[in-house]
Amino acid sequence: MTTAIRSNNRLDVLLDSSAELFSERGYQAATMRDIAKKCGMLPGSIYYHYPNKEALLVGVYEEGVRQLSERVQREIARATDPWERLELMLAAHIEMIVEPTAYASVIIRILPDDVPSAREELVRLRDKYEVYLRDLVGALPLPKDVDRRLLRLFLIGSVNHIPVWHRPGGESPKQIARQLTRVFRRPLQVKPRESK
Amino acid sequence: MTTAIRSNNRLDVLLDSSAELFSERGYQAATMRDIAKKCGMLPGSIYYHYPNKEALLVGVYEEGVRQLSERVQREIARATDPWERLELMLAAHIEMIVEPTAYASVIIRILPDDVPSAREELVRLRDKYEVYLRDLVGALPLPKDVDRRLLRLFLIGSVNHIPVWHRPGGESPKQIARQLTRVFRRPLQVKPRESK
DNA sequence: CAGATAGAAAAACATATGTTTGTTTAATTC
DNA sequence: GAATTAAACAAACATATGTTTTTCTATCTG
Numbered sequence: 001m002t003t004a005i006r007s008n009n010r011l012d013v014l015l016d017s018s019a020e021l022f023s024e025r026g027y028q029a030a031t032m033r034d035i036a037k038k039c040g041m042l043p044g045s046i047y048y049h050y051p052n053k054e055a056l057l058v059g060v061y062e063e064g065v066r067q068l069s070e071r072v073q074r075e076i077a078r079a080t081d082p083w084e085r086l087e088l089m090l091a092a093h094i095e096m097i098v099e100p101t102a103y104a105s106v107i108i109r110i111l112p113d114d115v116p117s118a119r120e121e122l123v124r125l126r127d128k129y130e131v132y133l134r135d136l137v138g139a140l141p142l143p144k145d146v147d148r149r150l151l152r153l154f155l156i157g158s159v160n161h162i163p164v165w166h167r168p169g170g171e172s173p174k175q176i177a178r179q180l181t182r183v184f185r186r187p188l189q190v191k192p193r194e195s196k
Numbered sequence: 197m198t199t200a201i202r203s204n205n206r207l208d209v210l211l212d213s214s215a216e217l218f219s220e221r222g223y224q225a226a227t228m229r230d231i232a233k234k235c236g237m238l239p240g241s242i243y244y245h246y247p248n249k250e251a252l253l254v255g256v257y258e259e260g261v262r263q264l265s266e267r268v269q270r271e272i273a274r275a276t277d278p279w280e281r282l283e284l285m286l287a288a289h290i291e292m293i294v295e296p297t298a299y300a301s302v303i304i305r306i307l308p309d310d311v312p313s314a315r316e317e318l319v320r321l322r323d324k325y326e327v328y329l330r331d332l333v334g335a336l337p338l339p340k341d342v343d344r345r346l347l348r349l350f351l352i353g354s355v356n357h358i359p360v361w362h363r364p365g366g367e368s369p370k371q372i373a374r375q376l377t378r379v380f381r382r383p384l385q386v387k388p389r390e391s392k
Numbered sequence: 393c394a395g396a397t398a399g400a401a402a403a404a405c406a407t408a409t410g411t412t413t414g415t416t417t418a419a420t421t422c
Numbered sequence: 423g424a425a426t427t428a429a430a431c432a433a434a435c436a437t438a439t440g441t442t443t444t445t446c447t448a449t450c451t452g
């Protein structure tokens with residue numbers, strides 16, 4: 001017995017459309033009808049691919065985490081210096097979340113508490129990605145009295161807030177990442193090598 | 197002709213209940229029926245006080261800005277040093293937004309884009325409050341090449357993300373505010389007076 | 393080519409939700 | 423104490439929304 005996937009399968013289109021609408025409007029405000037219309041299906045057809053709306057969101061979330069992880073992993077491999085690696089990650093992360101059509105935006109905009117029935121699953125997926133930031137902050141040479149957990153949480157807050165204020169014409173992700181690490185870097189280094 | 201307010205007016209109870217539910221669940225997920233039940237009214241009765249759900253949210257928002265502004269104004273008056281004033285403001289702000297029953301939480305959780313029809317009004321109210329932070333950051337003695345706008349936006353992101361991860365038993369608002377300013381302070385001061 | 397079936401259409405269902413309308417009650421005012 | 427009306431009740435309305443069921447069709451397989 002075979003479970004072949006047909007050539008005109010539109011699962012990918014469905015996922016793309018869902019990501020875009022979830023990202024733009026949030027979970028509740030993105031209706032199944034809107035999603036169906038966007039990908040040229042009828043509402044009921046979605047249920048062939050996913051048993052319910054919640055599962056559809058989880059599907060988008062999974063793809064988002066996959067894309068983010070892949071990209072970030074690739075970027076941080078380009079440097080060995082801990083601060084440089086952090087900046088590379090932030091730049092890549094910012095770039096992906098300010099792009100409204102991207103899956104990554106969904107992970108930033110829709111918080112686990114927004115969908116109580118899928119809470120644990122969403123938390124699990126988020127954690128899977130946030131491990132990268134945890135490791136990068138963990139690798140920084142910092143004074144002993146700096147709370148790395150708080151530092152990480154401040155970073156997440158700053159970064160994930162960017163889509164709220166960022167406008168297409170404004171600062172580039174790289175510029176933002178540079179300013180952000182600059183702010184944190186100077187003081188926190190054990191032994192600053194450079195001075196202005 | 198008189199427009200007297202009756203002694204058993206329950207507008208305040210209605211606003212309190214609305215604030216709590218908006219804060220807990222967000223705009224869409226907080227239904228008029230939930231709000232009515234929480235304050236012991238019937239759904240239709242709410243419409244005597246506000247013409248629609250959106251206006252009810254604006255009412256809560258207004259009260260939230262009022263409370264935040266009042267409290268912050270009082271706090272920052274206790275110091276003259278720019279960094280100390282910033283820390284005082286952040287501590288007060290954090291304290292108010294981690295309290296789930298407070299109006300302030302609504303302003304943090306519900307973003308203008310969540311309610312397109314009331315977007316401008318909500319932006320106006322938020323700006324009214326954020327002026328305090330703008331002034332405080334503006335008063336900091338910083339190197340010329342530091343982008344104060346970005347610094348402010350990073351701060352807002354860090355701070356407003358706190359309710360997402362904060363748990364009742366965890367760090368106190370004052371401790372968090374101290375760590376946050378510590379992170380920003382050391383490097384950005386033109387002339388550091390203290391060294392570890 | 394013929395049968396099987398992946399994948400979507402069509403249409404309805406059940407319920408949730410913001411809101412409206414007519415009515416009642418009790419506080420206020422003269 | 424009677425008239426007024428603030429404030430809430432009671433009940434329905436209209437629509438939106440997630441979902442289910444049945445039916446059709448184009449693709450794949452043997």
